[in-house]
Amino acid sequence: MTDTQDSQRSNRRTVVACAGVVVGMTGLAYASVPLYDLFCKVTGFNGTPIQRADNGSDVIDRTVAVRFDANVVPGLNWSFASEVPEVKVKLGETTTVLYKVTNNGSKATTGIATYNVQPDLAGPYFSKLECFCFTEQTLQPGETLQSAVVFYVDPRLVEDGDIKDISSITLSYTYFPSKGGKPVEETSSTSTATTPIVQ
Numbered sequence: 001m002t003d004t005q006d007s008q009r010s011n012r013r014t015v016v017a018c019a020g021v022v023v024g025m026t027g028l029a030y031a032s033v034p035l036y037d038l039f040c041k042v043t044g045f046n047g048t049p050i051q052r053a054d055n056g057s058d059v060i061d062r063t064v065a066v067r068f069d070a071n072v073v074p075g076l077n078w079s080f081a082s083e084v085p086e087v088k089v090k091l092g093e094t095t096t097v098l099y100k101v102t103n104n105g106s107k108a109t110t111g112i113a114t115y116n117v118q119p120d121l122a123g124p125y126f127s128k129l130e131c132f133c134f135t136e137q138t139l140q141p142g143e144t145l146q147s148a149v150v151f152y153v154d155p156r157l158v159e160d161g162d163i164k165d166i167s168s169i170t171l172s173y174t175y176f177p178s179k180g181g182k183p184v185e186e187t188s189s190t191s192t193a194t195t196p197i198v199q
Helices: 002-043 120-125 155-159
Strands: 063-072 078-082 086-090 095-103 109-118 126-130 137-139 144-153 168-179
Touching: 063 078, 063 095, 063 144, 078 168, 086 095, 095 137, 109 120, 120 126, 120 155, 137 144, 144 168
Parallel strands: 063 168
Antiparallel strands: 063 086, 078 095, 095 144, 109 137, 109 168, 126 144
């Protein structure tokens, strides 16, 4: 009788432990995407520019070309472009570039822009002060919206042995259809989003 009770108690503990592991793993699965996104934004990992409140850097006499890549996925009838394809900036210098997006369709549509920086290793040094990314935009037919990105390239880039000699950085934006404040990556069963990067 005692052996049976001990065995049942041990089985219950095992079941409770397994259930706890399942609940914990499920919680981690749901938290992993926002935690990874936060990690990228804070560290610049995977080419994610860092969001900053202000520019406390000194301007140094070293220039780098910043190229602007603007894309719209198939299925979102918008045109999207930067005012200039490229600017040359001094490291530490605050720069503003305007983008224009137009709804070419016959009905109101909603989109949201995502972004990255190439090469990936430049992400920690590309700091955005103002950006339209991850802000849902609804445009009426024929409506045009102008938005700014304000950024600087951190002078500490020259101390990074892996990329101190780079001559250009590409900032790439892609507009996706938006649903509930999130980008919809596939707009149909046959069309998927692609983001061409210019090196």
